[in-house]
Structure formats: C-alpha cells, structure tokens
Amino acid sequence: MDTLPHLLAALTPFNLLLAIGGVVAGTIIGALPGLTATMAIAILTPLTFGIPPASALVALGAIYTGAIYGGSYSAILINTPGTPSAIATTFDGYPMAKRGDGDLALTLANFASVGGGLVGALFLLLLAPPLAQFALAFGPVEYFWLAMLGLTLVSALSDGSLLKGIIGCCIGLLISMSGSAIVGGDIRFTFDSQALLGGVNVVVALIGLFCVPVLIDLVATPDAHLKVGSVLRGFRLREALGITWAGKWNLARSSVIGTVIGVLPAAGGAIASLVAYAEARRASGTPERFGQGEPDGVIATESANNATVGAGFIPTLTLGIPGTPPDAVILGALLVHGVRTGPNLFSEQSQIVYTFMFGLLIATVLMLPIGLLLGRYAFRTVIAVPKYVLAPMIGLMTILGTYAIQNSLDDVAVMLGLGVGAWVLGRAGFGAAPIVLGVVLGPIAEQGFVQAWLIGGATDERFETFFMRPIAATIIVAAAIVAIYPVLAKRLKARVRNSENG
Amino acid sequence: MKTARASDTGGLVTAVAMLAVSGWVFWEAEGYTELAAVFPRTIALVLALASVVLIVRCLLGRQRGVADDGGSHLRRGAVVAVLAGWLALIPVLGFATASLAGFVAMGATAHYERWSIRRWAGFMGLALAAVAMLYGLFSTVLRVPFPKGMLL
Numbered sequence: 210m211d212t213l214p215h216l217l218a219a220l221t222p223f224n225l226l227l228a229i230g231g232v233v234a235g236t237i238i239g240a241l242p243g244l245t246a247t248m249a250i251a252i253l254t255p256l257t258f259g260i261p262p263a264s265a266l267v268a269l270g271a272i273y274t275g276a277i278y279g280g281s282y283s284a285i286l287i288n289t290p291g292t293p294s295a296i297a298t299t300f301d302g303y304p305m306a307k308r309g310d311g312d313l314a315l316t317l318a319n320f321a322s323v324g325g326g327l328v329g330a331l332f333l334l335l336l337a338p339p340l341a342q343f344a345l346a347f348g349p350v351e352y353f354w355l356a357m358l359g360l361t362l363v364s365a366l367s368d369g370s371l372l373k374g375i376i377g378c379c380i381g382l383l384i385s386m387s388g389s390a391i392v393g394g395d396i397r398f399t400f401d402s403q404a405l406l407g408g409v410n411v412v413v414a415l416i417g418l419f420c421v422p423v424l425i426d427l428v429a430t431p432d433a434h435l436k437v438g439s440v441l442r443g444f445r446l447r448e449a450l451g452i453t454w455a456g457k458w459n460l461a462r463s464s465v466i467g468t469v470i471g472v473l474p475a476a477g478g479a480i481a482s483l484v485a486y487a488e489a490r491r492a493s494g495t496p497e498r499f500g501q502g503e504p505d506g507v508i509a510t511e512s513a514n515n516a517t518v519g520a521g522f523i524p525t526l527t528l529g530i531p532g533t534p535p536d537a538v539i540l541g542a543l544l545v546h547g548v549r550t551g552p553n554l555f556s557e558q559s560q561i562v563y564t565f566m567f568g569l570l571i572a573t574v575l576m577l578p579i580g581l582l583l584g585r586y587a588f589r590t591v592i593a594v595p596k597y598v599l600a601p602m603i604g605l606m607t608i609l610g611t612y613a614i615q616n617s618l619d620d621v622a623v624m625l626g627l628g629v630g631a632w633v634l635g636r637a638g639f640g641a642a643p644i645v646l647g648v649v650l651g652p653i654a655e656q657g658f659v660q661a662w663l664i665g666g667a668t669d670e671r672f673e674t675f676f677m678r679p680i681a682a683t684i685i686v687a688a689a690i691v692a693i694y695p696v697l698a699k700r701l702k703a704r705v706r707n708s709e710n711g
Numbered sequence: 712m713k714t715a716r717a718s719d720t721g722g723l724v725t726a727v728a729m730l731a732v733s734g735w736v737f738w739e740a741e742g743y744t745e746l747a748a749v750f751p752r753t754i755a756l757v758l759a760l761a762s763v764v765l766i767v768r769c770l771l772g773r774q775r776g777v778a779d780d781g782g783s784h785l786r787r788g789a790v791v792a793v794l795a796g797w798l799a800l801i802p803v804l805g806f807a808t809a810s811l812a813g814f815v816a817m818g819a820t821a822h823y824e825r826w827s828i829r830r831w832a833g834f835m836g837l838a839l840a841a842v843a844m845l846y847g848l849f850s851t852v853l854r855v856p857f858p859k860g861m862l863l
Contacts, residue, residue: 252852370722372761372768375757376758376762379729379733379758379761380729380732380758382754383736383754383758386750392746393743393746395743421794424794425787425791426782428783428786428787428789428817429782429786430781596822597822598818598834600818601813601841604797604817605810605813605841605842605845608797609810616856618798625794625795638719654750655750658750658753659749659750662749
C-alpha cells in the first residue's frame with residue numbers, strides 16, 4: 210500500500226469539510242434519544258450520491274463515528290442513551306453527572322471515543338483480512354455464549370440485590386421474546402395485540418426504561434437536575450487527561466474488545482460496550498465503585514463502542530457482510546456508488562477504500578475538538594435550563610423520537626408502558642439496567658441457543674456443540690471469570706482485612 | 712438519596728407477581744412449537760426460582776427494602792397523566808397541536824414558583840418555537856409522516 214497518496218487524497222479540503230460536517234451532524238443526531246446512527250446514515254446517504262465514492266464514504270464514516278459518540282451526551286446528562294451503543298455509559302456517566310462531574314464525564318467520553326475510534330480504524334487499515342476470517346469462525350454457539358458473557362454483567366448492575374438483578378434480567382429477556390419467534394416464527398406474548406406482532410423495538414424499550422423514570426422523578430422536587438459547582442470548570446482537560454492516562458490499559462483493552470466484537474456480524478456497539486464494561490470492572494482494583502460514578506466505566510464503554518465503527522467495516526468491506534446495522538446501510542450506499550465489496554476490493558478499488566480508511570481516521574481525530582465543544586455546549590444547556598423547560602423538552606424528545614423510529618403511535622404507547630413499569634419496579638429496588646441488558650441480549654442469546662440446540666440435536670452432540678468448541682470454551686471461561694471474580698476478590702479482601710485486624 | 716428500609720414489601724409483591732408471570736409463560740409456551748418454547752421455558756424457570764428465593768428471603772426478613780426518597784407523588788402522577796394524555800390527543804388534534812398542549816402541561820407540572828406574566832409569555836414562546844422547530848425538522852428534513860388529526 211502506498212500510504213502517502215491515499216493520505217493526501219483523504220486530506221483534500223472537500224473531504225475535510227465533509228468529515229467535519231459529518232462528525233457534527235452525527236454527534237447531534239446521536240445525542241437525540243430515538244435517532245440512532247443507522248437512521249442518521251440512512252437519512253444522509255442520498256446527499257452523498259452526487260459526490261465521488263471515496264468522499265461519500267468519508268462523509269458516511271464521519272456521521273457514523275459522530276453518532277456513536279453523540280449517544281454519550283444524553284446518556285451522561287439525562288440518563289438516556291442516545292443510541293443503544295451508549296447503554297453502558299449511563300451506568301457510571303449519569304451518577305458522575307448527578308454528583309457534579311458531568312463536565313468531566315463528557316470530556317472522558319470524548320477522549321475514550323477518540324482513542325477507541327482510532328484503534329478500530331487502525332485495525333481496519335492494518336488487519337482487515339485476518340480479522341474477517343476470525344469473524345467467520347463465529348457460529349451460533351459462540352454468539353450464545355457471547356450474549357451470556359454480556360449477561361454476567363447483571364451481577365455488576367444489581368444495586369444491592371443480585372436476586373433482584375436476575376429477576377430484572379429475566380423480565381428483559383421475556384420482553385425481548387414478544388412478537389414473532391426468531392427461530393420457528395411462532396407468535397408469542399403479544400396479548401393478541403397487533404402492535405406487538407413485530408416485537409418490542411430495542412430503541413423504544415431503551416427510551417421507555419431509561420428516560421420515563423427520569424422524567425417522572427425529575428418533577429418530584431424543585432432541586433436542580435444535576436449538581437453543579439459554584440464555578441464552571443470548563444473542559445477539565447488536565448484532570449481528564451490524568452484519569453485517561455491512569456486508565457490507559459483499560460482504554461486499550463476495551464478498544465480491542467470493541468474491535469473484536471465489532472468484527473462479528475450483528476453483534477455491534479451495545480454488546481461491545483457491555484462486555485468491555487464487565488471486563489473493566491473485573492480487572493479493576495475497586496469493582497465496587499462501578500455503577501456509582503466510576504470514570505473507568507465511562508472510558509471502557511465509550512472506547513469499546515467507538516472501536517466497533519472501524520471494526521464493523523472489516524467484514525463489510527472484505528466479505529460484503531455488514532458488521533452492524535449502520536454498516537448495512539453504508540454497504541447499500543457503496544453499491545449505489547459502484548463499489549463492489551469483497552476480497553478483491555483492496556486490489557481493484559484500493560484508491561477508494563484506502564482514502565476512506567484514512568478519512569475515517571481523520572474524522573475520528575476531528576471528533577476531539579468538535580466533541581469537546583459540542584459537549585460543553587450540551588452540558589451548559591442542560592444545567593442552565595430550568596426544570597419547567599427541561600422536563601417538557603425531554604417529554605417532547607421522548608415522544609417524537611419514539612414515534613419517528615417506525616412512524617408508530619403504538620411504539621409510543623409501548624414506550625410509556627415500559628417506562629411506567631420500570632419506574633414502579635425501581636421503587637421496589639429493581640433497577641432498569643438489568644432489564645435493558647435482557648432486552649438487548651435476548652434476541653442474540655435465543656437465536657444462538659436454539660440454533661446450537663438444533664445443530665447439536667442433529668449431530669447427536671449437544672454437549673460437544675455447546676461446550677467443546679475452542680472459541681466457545683474461551684468465552685465460557687471469560688464469562689465464568691467475570692461472574693465469579695468480583696465475589697472471590699471481595700471475600701479475599703475481607704479475609705485479608707480480618708487477618709490484619711487480628 | 713435512597714436508604715435501606717427494614718422490610719421489603721415492594722420486593723415481596725414483585726416477586727409474587729413474577730412467580731405468577733413465570734407460571735403464565737409456562738402455560739403460554741404449551742401452545743408453541745418446541746423451537747419457540749425452549750427459551751421462554753428456560754427463562755421462566757430461572758425467573759420462578761429467583762422469585763421463590765426472594766419471597767423466602769423477604770418472609771424471613773433477610774431482604775432489605777428501598778426507602779421512599781421523598782418528593783411529590785402528586786406531581787409524579789401528573790407526569791404520567793400528561794404523557795398518557797399527550798399520546799391520546801395525537802390522533803384527535805394532530806401531532807403538533809397535541810405536542811404543544813403536552814409541552815405546556817408538562818412545564819406547568821414541573822414549575823414550583825409563581826408564574827409571572829413575563830415568565831409565562833417567555834415559556835409559551837419557547838414551547839411554540841421548540842415544537843415548531845422539531846416538528847418541522849422531522850416532517851420536512853427527515854420526512855417523518857405525522858398523524859394530522861383535526862388540526863396539525
């Protein structure tokens with residue numbers, strides 16, 4: 210590969226302008242609950258039809274990476290993930306904002322997103338073909354265990370009671386099963402309602418489960434929504450740089466996790482950030498701080514979800530299999546532009562593909578100043594706006610965003626129902642996070658489980674199918690460590706403390 | 712901040728309800744094909760087991776509840792009523808008009824001080840601008856087809 214010509218091609222003023230515009234548009238759209246990265250790309254794709262393919266790809270990549278990053282704004286400031294990829298960012302981002310560190314959380318999210326995005330884009334640039342082969346080694350069993358690895362997070366998200374976390378997770382899994390069964394096609398748990406035939410949309414559930422309880426409690430007291438110091442402390446760059454440097458291994462590990470999971474077709478940023486969060490908690494010396502506003506939690510999730518952007522392009526470009534829904538839309542745009550994806554793409558249309566890869570790297574770097582500025586503006590807006598304006602704005606975005614997903618008022622009703630239900634369950638100590646975990650991971654877990662069950666039954670090797678495949682066994686061990694390690698570490702610490710106290 | 716409460720009535724009631732839900736899932740799954748029933752049954756079993764253990768812990772007084780964190784329940788109820796009314800009005804009045812009404816009602820619910828004429832006028836202007844801007848953005852740029860109703 211001749212690096213310099215491709216880099217220069219990506220650095221033309223026109224491409225830079227597209228990258229800046231794409232990052233800004235993507236960040237704003239991603240920050241609005243209900244408007245996902247997929248929707249942002251789908252809406253803006255027709256605007257790229259009149260420009261050269263490489264420039265169009267740069268614009269779409271910039272929108273994508275901006276949208277995944279933008280999801281962190283609403284996750285941190287109003288406890289509502291702007292995109293499903295930002296679900297895990299709410300776990301520590303919102304508690305940080307509640308205690309007066311919202312500005313710091315936004316800056317950390319920016320650093321982590323840029324770091325993760327760069328790692329994903331570099332893997333795309335340097336290691337696309339071997340990683341694509343790795344993705345092909347993943348079958349239903351591996352997807353099932355990957356979902357199980359994500360579900361082990363329930364122990365981290367169960368604030369006070371693991372039992373309540375498990376029950377919440379089961380509720381989420383049951384919600385994810387409503388509608389047409391993934392395997393078999395039976396209509397399940399619809400209460401004879403046409404509105405539930407297609408199941409509960411993940412984004413609809415996210416908005417309801419996270420946003421509505423916040424809205425209900427927001428108006429209950431006249432106190433400020435977020436705690437703010439007497440003096441605004443700007444970007445808090447020095448502090449954020451120190452924390453990021455201290456968490457550099459966490460950032461690197463989470464970015465690699467995001468890249469590996471991003472390569473897998475249909476896995477995506479939500480699972481990547483959940484798994485990275487679980488691993489960050491396991492590796493931390495203070496796992497009990499996770500969920501209480503631990504900066505390492507924000508670093509882990511934001512680096513992992515942005516790493517999936519570059520990584521998702523690996524199967525898209527090399528195999529023609531989109532890694533995530535936004536990749537599927539971009540794949541369609543590529544076909545319109547006459548770009549034929551597959552193993553020959555890198556030799557036959559190298560100019561386009563390498564210009565795009567460098568464009569993605571440049572867009573990710575541009576996200577640093579753009580994201581910091583937009584984040585500061587978002588933070589100042591949320592803390593300055595009085596409750597009687599903030600509450601109706603959230604209400605409007607909630608209803609508008611939910612309706613726009615599928616142009617359906619039924620979705621709005623489902624969102625409200627889930628939201629009120631989540632608030633009631635919250636009063637009894639059942640948090641929303643384990644329910645969301647079940648909703649997001651349910652379809653992947655069920656599809657993998659049933660398909661593996663079928664394969665194992667057909668070959669009369671169910672045990673071997675589920676437990677003896679090398680990648681599956683590795684994930685099982687990882688899941689077991691993630692689930693058991695925090696408990697063991699806690700007991701060990703207590704024992705050491707007791708022996709020290711005599 | 713929420714603090715732990717001695718007895719966990721909420722946990723007990725929810726666990727009993729979830730035990731009933733798991734029973735209902737088993738009953739529903741009877742009518743499904745084997746492939747569609749295996750996963751719901753597995754989850755229902757886990758749900759039932761966890762619910763039974765939680766019930767036992769609650770009855771033995773070994774489960775701590777979550778204390779009320781204060782605040783106005785009336786206003787909380789009003790938020791739910793406003794959101795439900797907002798949704799119900801959309802097919803009748805149209806998305807934009809219902810959203811304007813919902814916005815104003817939600818603002819009134821979240822307001823704790825006396826409304827001055829100036830503040831009220833400012834709030835109404837903001838409500839109009841916010842609804843018009845977002846409705847315009849979604850309907851013209853994003854091509855979202857909104858229900859019209861009697862008005863807009």
